[in-house]
Amino acid sequence: MKAADPATIETPVGYVELDRARANATRVAAYARSHGLRWRPHVKTHKSLEVARIQLEAGAQGLTVATLREAEVMASLCDDVMLAYPPVGWTKLERLLSLPESVDIKVALDGVEVLTSLASAAVERGRTVGVLVELDVGLGRVGVQTADDVVRLAELAAGTEGVAFRGVLFYPGHIRMPRGEQTGHMRAVATRLHAALGALTAAGLHPEIVSGGSTPTLWNSHLVEGLTEIRSGSCIYFDREALHVGVADWADVAYTVLASVVSTAVPGRAVVDAGSKALAKESRGGDGFGILLDHPEVLVRSLSEEHGVLDLGATEWRPKIGERVRIVPNHVCASVNLQDGLLARDGDVHRLITLEARGRGPWIA
Amino acid sequence: MKAADPATIETPVGYVELDRARANATRVAAYARSHGLRWRPHVKTHKSLEVARIQLEAGAQGLTVATLREAEVMASLCDDVMLAYPPVGWTKLERLLSLPESVDIKVALDGVEVLTSLASAAVERGRTVGVLVELDVGLGRVGVQTADDVVRLAELAAGTEGVAFRGVLFYPGHIRMPRGEQTGHMRAVATRLHAALGALTAAGLHPEIVSGGSTPTLWNSHLVEGLTEIRSGSCIYFDREALHVGVADWADVAYTVLASVVSTAVPGRAVVDAGSKALAKESRGGDGFGILLDHPEVLVRSLSEEHGVLDLGATEWRPKIGERVRIVPNHVCASVNLQDGLLARDGDVHRLITLEARGRGPWIA
Numbered sequence: 001m002k003a004a005d006p007a008t009i010e011t012p013v014g015y016v017e018l019d020r021a022r023a024n025a026t027r028v029a030a031y032a033r034s035h036g037l038r039w040r041p042h043v044k045t046h047k048s049l050e051v052a053r054i055q056l057e058a059g060a061q062g063l064t065v066a067t068l069r070e071a072e073v074m075a076s077l078c079d080d081v082m083l084a085y086p087p088v089g090w091t092k093l094e095r096l097l098s099l100p101e102s103v104d105i106k107v108a109l110d111g112v113e114v115l116t117s118l119a120s121a122a123v124e125r126g127r128t129v130g131v132l133v134e135l136d137v138g139l140g141r142v143g144v145q146t147a148d149d150v151v152r153l154a155e156l157a158a159g160t161e162g163v164a165f166r167g168v169l170f171y172p173g174h175i176r177m178p179r180g181e182q183t184g185h186m187r188a189v190a191t192r193l194h195a196a197l198g199a200l201t202a203a204g205l206h207p208e209i210v211s212g213g214s215t216p217t218l219w220n221s222h223l224v225e226g227l228t229e230i231r232s233g234s235c236i237y238f239d240r241e242a243l244h245v246g247v248a249d250w251a252d253v254a255y256t257v258l259a260s261v262v263s264t265a266v267p268g269r270a271v272v273d274a275g276s277k278a279l280a281k282e283s284r285g286g287d288g289f290g291i292l293l294d295h296p297e298v299l300v301r302s303l304s305e306e307h308g309v310l311d312l313g314a315t316e317w318r319p320k321i322g323e324r325v326r327i328v329p330n331h332v333c334a335s336v337n338l339q340d341g342l343l344a345r346d347g348d349v350h351r352l353i354t355l356e357a358r359g360r361g362p363w364i365a
Numbered sequence: 366m367k368a369a370d371p372a373t374i375e376t377p378v379g380y381v382e383l384d385r386a387r388a389n390a391t392r393v394a395a396y397a398r399s400h401g402l403r404w405r406p407h408v409k410t411h412k413s414l415e416v417a418r419i420q421l422e423a424g425a426q427g428l429t430v431a432t433l434r435e436a437e438v439m440a441s442l443c444d445d446v447m448l449a450y451p452p453v454g455w456t457k458l459e460r461l462l463s464l465p466e467s468v469d470i471k472v473a474l475d476g477v478e479v480l481t482s483l484a485s486a487a488v489e490r491g492r493t494v495g496v497l498v499e500l501d502v503g504l505g506r507v508g509v510q511t512a513d514d515v516v517r518l519a520e521l522a523a524g525t526e527g528v529a530f531r532g533v534l535f536y537p538g539h540i541r542m543p544r545g546e547q548t549g550h551m552r553a554v555a556t557r558l559h560a561a562l563g564a565l566t567a568a569g570l571h572p573e574i575v576s577g578g579s580t581p582t583l584w585n586s587h588l589v590e591g592l593t594e595i596r597s598g599s600c601i602y603f604d605r606e607a608l609h610v611g612v613a614d615w616a617d618v619a620y621t622v623l624a625s626v627v628s629t630a631v632p633g634r635a636v637v638d639a640g641s642k643a644l645a646k647e648s649r650g651g652d653g654f655g656i657l658l659d660h661p662e663v664l665v666r667s668l669s670e671e672h673g674v675l676d677l678g679a680t681e682w683r684p685k686i687g688e689r690v691r692i693v694p695n696h697v698c699a700s701v702n703l704q705d706g707l708l709a710r711d712g713d714v715h716r717l718i719t720l721e722a723r724g725r726g727p728w729i730a
Binding site: 008009010011012013044066067068085086088089090091092110111113114117134136140141142143144145149173260261262263264265266267269271273276277280281282283302304305306307309320321322333334337338340341359360361 | 373374375376377378409431432450451453454455456457475476478479482499501505506507508509510514538625626627628629630631632634636638641642645646647648667669670671672674685686687698699702703705706724725726
């Protein structure tokens with residue numbers, strides 16, 4: 001077990017505290033339950049069957065995925081899977097429709113072309129795929145723009161063989177300000193959603209699922225009336241963004257990148273072996289790419305591919321070559337995606353977590 | 366072969382034009398030769414045996430690596446390998462010293478601790494590892510700060526069993542301005558290097574290798590007197606940064622990310638399925654994360670994990686759902702590292718390139 005010890009394992013490597021992850025899952029599930037919401041966590045954060053199992057055991061009801069690889073892997077664990085991503089292209093449709101018959105597949109989409117190609121492919125396979133109409137509530141990334149557009153696409157889904165209208169989905173990804181300042185923004189989302197839901201009712205359509213939620217808005221999800229489920233995913237581990245927003249405390253952070261100090265040659269700095277290929281170069285307005293868990297006064301000021309440059313300007317701490325540090329990345333999902341696997345602490349034992357849903361393959365037929 | 370066709374292969378996927386890559390390799394090798402320099406390309410860009418073979422066949426003499434995985438994979442192809450990274454920690458030393466005896470290993474480092482632990486491990490294995498002293502020439506990342514420090518570390522290397530002093534290494538990573546404005550900066554590098562080389566000579570030490578070079582400074586490498594080799598790696602593919610610096614033309618760009626349009630619901634935008642998990646979120650001062658090869662007026666304005674948002678504000682082009690685009694990423698090395706494998710066009714044939722040197726494993730003994 002020498003190599004699976006955080007003191008000697010090769011760095012850089014993603015490091016998970018499973019007890020914290022379990023506590024996070026329990027807390028989110030309890031919040032959802034207390035507000036009559038279901039929790040359908042997005043697995044893009046962890047890409048791991050073991051961690052998905054933790055979420056389901058804590059009370060998650062269903063899983064959210066973005067890629068077909070994630071869908072295929074998670075279908076082995078859970079029969080309620082939502083692809084919160086438009087499946088465009090024949091291989092993606094083929095893979096989607098090859099998921100086990102036992103899986104209740106739901107797909108979020110925002111356009112007629114995606115809906116009709118999905119429906120045709122489903123008819124060919126003798127399946128029916130659930131459709132959620134995605135509504136843009138302010139991010140301006142994907143999603144139909146008006147309540148009328150929601151109704152139009154929902155009516156098309158309801159009237160087209162191979163698909164079934166199941167509900168509405170939105171992602172409030174534009175709401176990233178501190179938790180206490182979110183109320184007005186959440187009310188604006190609620191207003192927009194209310195209009196769409198009202199128009200659907202007027203058209204005689206009844207969304208069984210109204211799916212929303214992000215990790216920054218997690219604890220304010222109940223402010224959006226009509227919601228039936230939240231999809232928050234990165235709440236399993238949290239990250240520096242979550243700390244900034246105030247949706248998590250330091251003691252909740254369950255994922256760090258374990259790194260070793262490899263150079264102290266430049267005064268005022270120390271270099272670790274976690275660079276952009278371990279932490280991900282996710283900028284947060286010029287204030288660095290990560291922060292040390294055990295020295296929160298120390299930022300990862302800049303990143304090269306294999307170098308993370310620690311700014312020692314605000315600390316008395318002077319690390320030695322070979323010293324190990326734990327870095328909280330700005331964006332946990334992007335960092336996990338760069339790992340071959342994770343080292344996990346489970347009580348007193350250290351072991352590995354595999355990332356079965358990482359990558360995209362088999363991408364060549 | 367249907368799936369290995371760029372018109373139908375599942376997206377997103379990295380896409381290489383091998384004829385262009387070969388032409389780039391030939392041009393760099395010719396430049397180096399014409400100035401009496403050796404070319405030791407950094408394989409971190411491509412992580413592929415096939416592409417390393419192209420570089421060696423074009424005239425590269427030796428390879429540069431940053432990770433032990435890269436070293437292990439490339440050692441099967443080439444017996445002249447430089448680890449341009451301090452090997453810190455027992456697994457890295459173990460892996461380094463387990464490279465075949467036939468491989469002439471060289472390591473760049475900047476500190477006494479790294480040198481002495483490397484030397485001890487080498488003595489234990491009965492090997493001698495070449496050492497290059499890394500000099501900081503302005504980036505402020507790693508590297509000793511003064512000519513005196515170069516001499517001190519070189520003398521230690523020369524006098525310590527298990528290691529041998531082989532030369533000096535530097536990385537002018539701070540020089541990223543347009544090619545025509547680089548001359549003064551290159552002269553400053555030359556002055557700093559000259560002082561170090563002079564001090565070494567005065568101390569009776571003779572660096573056999575003086576290793577420098579980056580892709581932005583590629584065609585100005587000859588301005589640095591005393592240089593014996595360049596390590597430019599991303600010149601095999603080039604990227605948006607290279608276009609910006611002017612070190613490559615559009616016709617030289619050999620790597621793009623092939624993506625599909627998945628949403629056109631938001632006016633003025635189109636969304637493709639290449640997000641930060643395919644392109645890498647490498648910021649270039651707020652001007653987006655990539656540019657379309659076939660529509661250079663279109664930028665990838667923002668990235669989520671699986672969404673790339675194209676700004677259609679400066680184009681008449683209105684893409685359809687399912688339409689394929691080729692995106693030149695800001696930083697090719699970071700994008701290649703996110704791929705499972707690459708689709709390559711080789712003359713009239715499309716096939717796959719495997720990325721043997723990607724990842725870090727076996728990281729658990």
